[in-house]
Amino acid sequence: MSEIPKAYEPGEVEQKWYRFWMEQGYFTPKIDRKKTPFVIIMPPPNVTGELHLGHALTAALEDIMIRWHRMRGEPALWLPGVDHAGIATQVVVEQKLAAEGLDRHKLGREQFIERVWEWVKKSRQSITYQHQRLGASCDWTRERFTLDEGPSLAVRTAFVRLYNKGLIYRGERIVNWCPRCQTALSDLEVQHKDVTGNLYYLRYPMADGDGFVVVATTRPETYLGDTAVAVNPDDGRFKALVGKKVVLPVIGRVIPIISDSAVDPSFGTGAVKITPGHDPVDFEMSERQHLQIVKILNPDATMNEQAGPYAGLDRFVCRQKVLDDFEKAGLLEKIEQHHHSVGHCVRCQTMVEPEVSKQWFVRAAPLAEPAVRAVTDGRITIVPERFTKVYLNWMENIRDWCISRQLWWGHRIPVWYCQKCNELTVAIEEPSTCSHCGSGDIVQDPDVLDTWFSSALWPHSTLGWTEDTEDFKYFYPTSVMETGYDILFFWVARMIMMGLEDTGDIPFHTVYLHGLIRDETGEKMSKMKGNVLNPTDAIEDYGTDALRFAITTGTSPGNDINLGPHRLEAGRNFANKMWNAARFVLQSLEASPIESGALAKLTAKHLASIEDRWILSRLNHLVASVDELMSNFQFGEAERQIHDFFWGEFCDWYIEIAKIRLARSDYSPLPVLAFVLDAALRLLHPFMPFITEELWQNLKQRLPEGSLGSDSLIIATYPVANKKFVDAEADVVMDTVIEIIRSIRNARAEHKVAAGKWIEARVYADKLQPTIALQSEAIETLAKARPLAVLSRGQRQSKEEKALVLVLKEAEVVLPWAGMVDLAAERKRLEGEISTVEKEIDRLEQRLKDKAFVSKAPAVVVDKERSKLQAGKDKLLRLKQELTQLS
Numbered sequence: 001m002s003e004i005p006k007a008y009e010p011g012e013v014e015q016k017w018y019r020f021w022m023e024q025g026y027f028t029p030k031i032d033r034k035k036t037p038f039v040i041i042m043p044p045p046n047v048t049g050e051l052h053l054g055h056a057l058t059a060a061l062e063d064i065m066i067r068w069h070r071m072r073g074e075p076a077l078w079l080p081g082v083d084h085a086g087i088a089t090q091v092v093v094e095q096k097l098a099a100e101g102l103d104r105h106k107l108g109r110e111q112f113i114e115r116v117w118e119w120v121k122k123s124r125q126s127i128t129y130q131h132q133r134l135g136a137s138c139d140w141t142r143e144r145f146t147l148d149e150g151p152s153l154a155v156r157t158a159f160v161r162l163y164n165k166g167l168i169y170r171g172e173r174i175v176n177w178c179p180r181c182q183t184a185l186s187d188l189e190v191q192h193k194d195v196t197g198n199l200y201y202l203r204y205p206m207a208d209g210d211g212f213v214v215v216a217t218t219r220p221e222t223y224l225g226d227t228a229v230a231v232n233p234d235d236g237r238f239k240a241l242v243g244k245k246v247v248l249p250v251i252g253r254v255i256p257i258i259s260d261s262a263v264d265p266s267f268g269t270g271a272v273k274i275t276p277g278h279d280p281v282d283f284e285m286s287e288r289q290h291l292q293i294v295k296i297l298n299p300d301a302t303m304n305e306q307a308g309p310y311a312g313l314d315r316f317v318c319r320q321k322v323l324d325d326f327e328k329a330g331l332l333e334k335i336e337q338h339h340h341s342v343g344h345c346v347r348c349q350t351m352v353e354p355e356v357s358k359q360w361f362v363r364a365a366p367l368a369e370p371a372v373r374a375v376t377d378g379r380i381t382i383v384p385e386r387f388t389k390v391y392l393n394w395m396e397n398i399r400d401w402c403i404s405r406q407l408w409w410g411h412r413i414p415v416w417y418c419q420k421c422n423e424l425t426v427a428i429e430e431p432s433t434c435s436h437c438g439s440g441d442i443v444q445d446p447d448v449l450d451t452w453f454s455s456a457l458w459p460h461s462t463l464g465w466t467e468d469t470e471d472f473k474y475f476y477p478t479s480v481m482e483t484g485y486d487i488l489f490f491w492v493a494r495m496i497m498m499g500l501e502d503t504g505d506i507p508f509h510t511v512y513l514h515g516l517i518r519d520e521t522g523e524k525m526s527k528m529k530g531n532v533l534n535p536t537d538a539i540e541d542y543g544t545d546a547l548r549f550a551i552t553t554g555t556s557p558g559n560d561i562n563l564g565p566h567r568l569e570a571g572r573n574f575a576n577k578m579w580n581a582a583r584f585v586l587q588s589l590e591a592s593p594i595e596s597g598a599l600a601k602l603t604a605k606h607l608a609s610i611e612d613r614w615i616l617s618r619l620n621h622l623v624a625s626v627d628e629l630m631s632n633f634q635f636g637e638a639e640r641q642i643h644d645f646f647w648g649e650f651c652d653w654y655i656e657i658a659k660i661r662l663a664r665s666d667y668s669p670l671p672v673l674a675f676v677l678d679a680a681l682r683l684l685h686p687f688m689p690f691i692t693e694e695l696w697q698n699l700k701q702r703l704p705e706g707s708l709g710s711d712s713l714i715i716a717t718y719p720v721a722n723k724k725f726v727d728a729e730a731d732v733v734m735d736t737v738i739e740i741i742r743s744i745r746n747a748r749a750e751h752k753v754a755a756g757k758w759i760e761a762r763v764y765a766d767k768l769q770p771t772i773a774l775q776s777e778a779i780e781t782l783a784k785a786r787p788l789a790v791l792s793r794g795q796r797q798s799k800e801e802k803a804l805v806l807v808l809k810e811a812e813v814v815l816p817w818a819g820m821v822d823l824a825a826e827r828k829r830l831e832g833e834i835s836t837v838e839k840e841i842d843r844l845e846q847r848l849k850d851k852a853f854v855s856k857a858p859a860v861v862v863d864k865e866r867s868k869l870q871a872g873k874d875k876l877l878r879l880k881q882e883l884t885q886l887s
């Protein structure tokens with residue numbers, strides 16, 4: 001039997017048990033066709049490195065679910081993986097190259113990719129290590145990487161199938177273009193920043209020489225790409241101009257003035273310049289109105305040959321030059337300050353350009369339809385429910401999805417162009433000849449697919465699709481997809497679309513969305529603000545269980561969490577409390593071992609002492625409640641209730657009362673202590689896996705062989721509610737006993753009675769009197785009340801000495817003043833307090849009479865003052881009553 005250290009040292013304990021669980025193979029489920037499995041596919045973190053608190057939350061919540069289901073005897077699969085994270089990874093490696101004075105073009109595609117792989121290997125190890133520190137009980141034997149052979153084959157297969165069905169096409173669309181990364185970006189990769197810029201009013205001379213049309217723009221250099229000026233058809237100011245033409249200054253292009261109802265007459269002058277090559281709204285208009293499209297930028301955001309004399313200039317240099325030229329020609333009407341939002345590349349912070357570009361797209365609407373149905377007909381449930389509306393709303397307004405990226409790192413697009421006949425060959429495996437003319441002169445599309453394309457296939461590609469593997473047959477569809485609400489569209493929606501498209505079945509039954517972790521004051525954590533809390537640091541300082549407790553307790557799905565040192569300290573304190581309580585039980589078991597079978601025999605009915613019946617009844621109540629909460633994904637509330645039971649009912653009350661009995665050594669509370677400790681550790685294991693396993697193993701060593709029925713807590717059965725423990729009588733009695741002790745303790749504290757001093761107390765009760773009387777010793781010891789009498793109300797004397805009377809729900813407590821305080825001193829103290837409270841009431845009343853204050857201060861402030869006044873009045877009343885009792 002190993003000695004139990006005085007204090008809990010998380011570091012060693014965590015490593016020891018994680019290694020043990022791995023060695024025993026507990027994380028790998030066995031396929032058992034008689035049982036329904038519980039399956040979570042882990043959202044693959046980007047391979048770019050350090051896990052942040054969002055990952056820690058994901059890992060904690062998924063581990064809670066997996067461990068709970070595993071303990072319920074279900075084959076529980078949690079499949080881990082990592083995402084190659086196309087652009088994010090490429091940018092990181094490019095930055096490393098830049099430090100060496102290299103760039104990817106100097107290196108060439110093949111060597112560059114080799115460099116990325118080198119880096120990825122190291123980074124993956126670190127991600128795995130961090131997940132293990134977090135206690136994630138995922139099945140490492142099934143770990144996947146998005147660029148593994150299986151998932152890559154799935155990607156090519158899905159692409160070819162969609163292409164053959166006409167659901168993938170190549171076309172010109174406006175995309176967000178990063179001039180530094182030189183690739184199209186998804187909306188998620190664009191960060192919008194509010195900036196104060198200028199709105200420039202430019203004069204475009206009429207082609208017939210008769211005056212100007214004035215247009216307003218924030219990007220004057222884009223006038224080089226204008227192919228029309230548009231006005232609203234209902235705008236009377238411009239009726240006469242529609243159909244006429246203007247000449248673009250400097251370059252001399254002649255463009256028409258058209259009418260289109262999409263024009264907002266209140267913007268600028270009401271006449272707007274139309275730049276279809278560099279603006280999404282203008283692009284749409286150009287398709288309606290069959291306008292010419294002129295692109296004016298090179299991929300690096302310098303001006304191209306369409307910019308005439310400005311060709312070769314950087315976009316911002318060009319802007320200034322254009323403004324100078326307009327001004328010189330008297331064509332710059334005015335400049336106004338203008339607040340607007342400008343897109344930046346999230347990877348490199350460069351200002352992005354909306355730009356027309358030839359890209360590959362997925363036709364989204366036909367895929368969205370079945371994905372909407374899967375949610376509306378209840379096959380997929382979204383938790384919390386309010387996000388269902390958000391999902392449906394987005395799906396109904398879905399746009400085609402640009403899936404090509406001008407990057408080197410990722411899944412290469414499986415399309416080959418024939419140099420001879422110009423046709424495309426789209427194939428899963430690399431072809432050697434053109435499928436149209438048989439020419440061997442074919443070149444693969446240089447682009448790769450958006451990272452989210454492979455992520456969209458993740459639930460089925462990780463389980464072996466395209467093949468009908470054993471894993472795929474048994475584990476698909478999966479049970480829960482747990483992720484942040486911020487990627488509901490980018491990821492979850494696309495998994496539903498692609499899962500249905502590829503497999504004909506939903507990818508998961510439930511979508512569980514967690515909130516964001518913010519700092520203690522509710523601010524978003526960011527490197528720039530310096531308020532980022534690193535999970536690995538938190539684990540070093542507080543222990544993994546404390547961190548998991550801090551980020552999951554009391555939280556609910558979809559709501560943000562404010563995390564700071566206080567919550568982490570609360571987690572650590574709870575771990576210490578648990579340790580000390582368990583240590584007491586374990587040491588008591590060492591001193592007097594219990595007989596075999598003692599735990600199995602326990603039922604509330606046959607127990608002689610009411611506190612035993614009570615703690616078992618409370619435990620049973622907790623078990624039932626936890627079961628219901630867990631089934632409804634209310635993990636944070638379940639954890640809070642287990643914490644409150646363990647700390648309050650078990651440690652503060654049951655163990656304290658049991659100590660009295662142990663000292664007397666008559667009817668031993670040890671079987672009940674061991675039984676409740678075992679159950680509490682089981683309940684808590686999914687949340688705080690390490691400390692619970694450590695204590696449980698210690699408990700197992702101190703009980704007769706086979707008492708706990710399992711080798712390890714991780715595979716022990718989760719407690720189920722049992723009616724034989726329900727005991728309403730014990731609940732009422734013990735609630736009253738606790739209320740009596742608490743009220744005496746409060747009175748002692750309020751009247752500053754020294755901690756070691758015994759005070760006299762009398763308790764009067766009605767029908768509970770005989771059972772409360774049996775608890776006299778507990779009340780005496782825990783309230784330090786002696787002599788103590790528990791009497792029936794009928795025995796109350798009409799004339800009693802001066803005493804403090806506490807009226808409770810089921811009893812009345814009488815504390816004679818004489819034995820408790822120095823009467824004269826207490827009177828003086830009360831009088832002093834009364835005068836302080838009176839002054840405070842007076843101040844508050846004056847303040848609330850002040851009309852200026854009441855009308856000008858915010859309502860919350862006024863309400864606060866009002867409730868302070870009410871509280872003061874209540875206190876005054878009570879103090880005065882006490883003073884009368886004393887006089």
Ligand SMILES: [Zn+2]
Nearest residue numbers: 178181345348
């Ligand atoms: Zn960029």
Ligand SMILES: [Zn+2]
Nearest residue numbers: 418421434437
């Ligand atoms: Zn060909």
